[in-house]
Amino acid sequence: MADTNQLGSVQRESRQVQAGFKILVAEDEESNFRYIEKLLKKAGFDLLRANNGLEAVEYIELDAKINLILMDIKMPVMNGVEATREIKKLKPEIPIIATTAFAIPGDREVFLNAGCDDYIPKPIRAGELIDMILSHIA
Numbered sequence: 739m740a741d742t743n744q745l746g747s748v749q750r751e752s753r754q755v756q757a758g759f760k761i762l763v764a765e766d767e768e769s770n771f772r773y774i775e776k777l778l779k780k781a782g783f784d785l786l787r788a789n790n791g792l793e794a795v796e797y798i799e800l801d802a803k804i805n806l807i808l809m810d811i812k813m814p815v816m817n818g819v820e821a822t823r824e825i826k827k828l829k830p831e832i833p834i835i836a837t838t839a840f841a842i843p844g845d846r847e848v849f850l851n852a853g854c855d856d857y858i859p860k861p862i863r864a865g866e867l868i869d870m871i872l873s874h875i876a
């Protein structure tokens with residue numbers, strides 16, 4: 739796992755950029771979620787968790803005021819690609835960042851074609867993720 743110490747100035751910047759910015763983290767694995775939760779909270783973001791793709795879609799249906807979604811691809815019940823397609827039908831304006839540890843060549847295009855706005859491979863590096871989130875806020 740990458741360390742969270744590399745946040746530094748990006749962390750301070752993101753605090754100034756968005757107070758109350760809510761990120762939905764769709765992630766089925768507890769340890770992955772805990773890691774992501776730690777680094778996003780440290781960067782000043784609010785977050786919600788979906789345990790699978792269907793829960794992520796349900797949050798959007800409930801209009802949970804979500805500003806951005808970090809979408810794991812490999813999840814039970816409904817995977818991240820299917821969930822992204824459903825969410826983009828409902829709320830195309832919400833940025834979705836796909837993530838997976840198991841990408842093969844060509845996967846990035848599959849994720850983007852499904853409607854994902856960006857892609858970050860696991861293990862997620864804190865600085866890279868925060869920079870990516872900030873680039874979709876601006």
Ligand SMILES: [Mg+2]
Pocket residue numbers: 765766767810811812813
């Ligand atoms: Mg997973």
